[in-house]
Amino acid sequence: MKFFADTAEIEDIKELAATGLLDGVTTNPSLIAKSGRDFMEVTKEICGITDGPVSAEVVALDHEGMMREAEVLRKIADNVCIKVPLTIDGLKTCKALTSDGTMVNVTLCFSANQALLAAKAGATFVSPFIGRHDDNGFDGMDLISDIRLIYDNYAFETEILAASIRHGVHVLQAAKIGADVMTAPPAVIKGLFKHVLTEKGIEGFLADWAKTGQSI
Numbered sequence: 001m002k003f004f005a006d007t008a009e010i011e012d013i014k015e016l017a018a019t020g021l022l023d024g025v026t027t028n029p030s031l032i033a034k035s036g037r038d039f040m041e042v043t044k045e046i047c048g049i050t051d052g053p054v055s056a057e058v059v060a061l062d063h064e065g066m067m068r069e070a071e072v073l074r075k076i077a078d079n080v081c082i083k084v085p086l087t088i089d090g091l092k093t094c095k096a097l098t099s100d101g102t103m104v105n106v107t108l109c110f111s112a113n114q115a116l117l118a119a120k121a122g123a124t125f126v127s128p129f130i131g132r133h134d135d136n137g138f139d140g141m142d143l144i145s146d147i148r149l150i151y152d153n154y155a156f157e158t159e160i161l162a163a164s165i166r167h168g169v170h171v172l173q174a175a176k177i178g179a180d181v182m183t184a185p186p187a188v189i190k191g192l193f194k195h196v197l198t199e200k201g202i203e204g205f206l207a208d209w210a211k212t213g214q215s216i
């Protein structure tokens, strides 16, 4: 499973990249606003930290506008992945961009039928939003399972990017189902390293080691 960081915070991305476990980054207009940074500048900086795909989202709602914005965004770096919403214009843009060899992440996916359309449009990634799905009384994991089944039935190459991940259980469940990628806030990714018994174990070993009076 690939791990993407869902953030536009440079220090967090650097810290995760240093672990060697970061495969890419996703941003969205809300995350850019939260960073307080210039969209183009921060995206370029992120693209320099990771070699993996860096999703940058268009804000136009019409196909022509999306194509115009994508043209600007894809010049930032070779690893920019254009993020488009799951609408008719978004998928039209997805088809045009991927036919031309540009990576596209189709975002705001909330149904398996929408994911089927994204795959037919040649999306590189489709982003089903697990947390937001749960928030609205649906089961985000059922959505991931249904998309996995459909994509496997037809050998679609579009990667399932489990998004809107809120905690470690989401990561675990998405991995068990076979989502290709998950994107999560840095705090959630850092939380995956932690276990109370690991910390307790280290404490115990260090206490016993100190009693030996030895050093390595």
Ligand code: E4P
Pocket (backbone or CB within 6 Å): 006, 026, 027, 028, 107, 127, 129, 131, 132, 163, 164, 165, 183
């Ligand atoms: C990622 O591509 C999405 O924009 C993101 O995961 C949305 O997460 P949220 O529902 O926590 O805002």
